[in-house]
Amino acid sequence: MSRRSRSTSGRLPLVLLLPALLGLAFLLVPLVGLLIKAPWSTLPGRLFSADVWQALRLSLVCATAATVLCLLLGVPLAWLLARGGLPGRSVIRAFVTVPLVLPPVVGGVALLLVLGRRGLVGQHLDTWFGISLPFTTAGVIVAEAFVAMPFLVISVEGALRAADPRYEEAAATLGAGRWLTFRRVTLPSIAPGVVAGTVLCWARALGEFGATITFAGNFPGRTTTMPLAVYLALETDPDVAVVLSLVLLLVSVVVLASLRERWIGGLR
Numbered sequence: 161m162s163r164r165s166r167s168t169s170g171r172l173p174l175v176l177l178l179p180a181l182l183g184l185a186f187l188l189v190p191l192v193g194l195l196i197k198a199p200w201s202t203l204p205g206r207l208f209s210a211d212v213w214q215a216l217r218l219s220l221v222c223a224t225a226a227t228v229l230c231l232l233l234g235v236p237l238a239w240l241l242a243r244g245g246l247p248g249r250s251v252i253r254a255f256v257t258v259p260l261v262l263p264p265v266v267g268g269v270a271l272l273l274v275l276g277r278r279g280l281v282g283q284h285l286d287t288w289f290g291i292s293l294p295f296t297t298a299g300v301i302v303a304e305a306f307v308a309m310p311f312l313v314i315s316v317e318g319a320l321r322a323a324d325p326r327y328e329e330a331a332a333t334l335g336a337g338r339w340l341t342f343r344r345v346t347l348p349s350i351a352p353g354v355v356a357g358t359v360l361c362w363a364r365a366l367g368e369f370g371a372t373i374t375f376a377g378n379f380p381g382r383t384t385t386m387p388l389a390v391y392l393a394l395e396t397d398p399d400v401a402v403v404l405s406l407v408l409l410l411v412s413v414v415v416l417a418s419l420r421e422r423w424i425g426g427l428r
Contacts, residue, residue: 195406227305282294313357
C-alpha cells in the first residue's frame with residue numbers, strides 16, 4: 161500500500177462519524193443492557209434448573225440433528241448447484257435461498273401444509289407408515305433444518321466455486337471414479353467451507369423460533385427449545401428469560417468469533 165493510500169484510508173468524513181457511532185450504539189446497547197440486567201447472583205442456580213436444562217438439552221439435540229440432516233442433503237445440493245450444469249440454475253438457487261428471507265412463521269405454515277397430518281405428503285406418511293411429524297421432536301428438527309439449510313448450501317457452493325478443478329481433472333486422468341474423486345479430492349479441498357457452513361447452520365438451527373412454534377408447537381420436554389422457553393419465560397419469570405438469552409448470546413458470539421478469520425478477515 162502506497163504512502164498516499166495509507167494516509168487517506170482512515171480518514172472518515174465527519175458527516176459520517178455521528179451516524180456511524182449511533183449505528184454502533186444501536187447494535188451494542190441492547191446487548192449491554194442484557195448483561196446489566198442479568199441476575200448474576202442467582203445465575204448458576206437458574207441456569208441449571210430443571211426447566212432451563214431441559215430446554216437447553218432439547219435445543220442442542222435438535223440443532224445437532226438438524227445440522228446432520230442439512231449436511232446429508234445440503235452438501236450434494238451445493239455440489240449440484242456449483243458443478244451440475246443444470247438449466248435454470250439461478251432460479252433453483254433463488255428457491256434454495258428463499259428460507260433466508262422468508263418469515264420463519266411462513267415457513268412453518270408451508271411445512272404444515274405439506275407435512276401436516278392432512279398435508280400433501282403428511283397424509284400419506286400418516287396413512288402408510290403411521291408417521292406424523294407436526295408437534296413432535298422430529299418436527300422441531302425438520303423445521304430447524306428447513307430454515308438453516310440455506311446457510312450450509314451457500315457456504316459449500318462458494319467453496320466449490322473457489323476450489324481449483326485441476327486436481328479433480330488430474331484424479332480423473334489417473335482413473336479415479338466420480339465418487340472416489342469427490343471423497344478423496346473435492347471434499348478435502350472444500351473442508352473449511354463445509355466446516356464454516358456447518359457451524360452457521362447449527363447456530364441458526366439453535367436460534368430458530370417462528371417455524372418451530374408453528375410446525376412443532378410448544379410442549380415442554382418435547383418441542384420447547386431455548387427460543388420458545390425465552391418467549392414463555394418473559395411472561396412468567398423474566399430472570400429466567402434473561403439467563404436463557406445470555407446462553408444464546410454466548411453461543412452466537414463464540415460462533416462468530418470462530419469464523420472471524422474466514423468471513424471478516426478476508427474483508428481487510
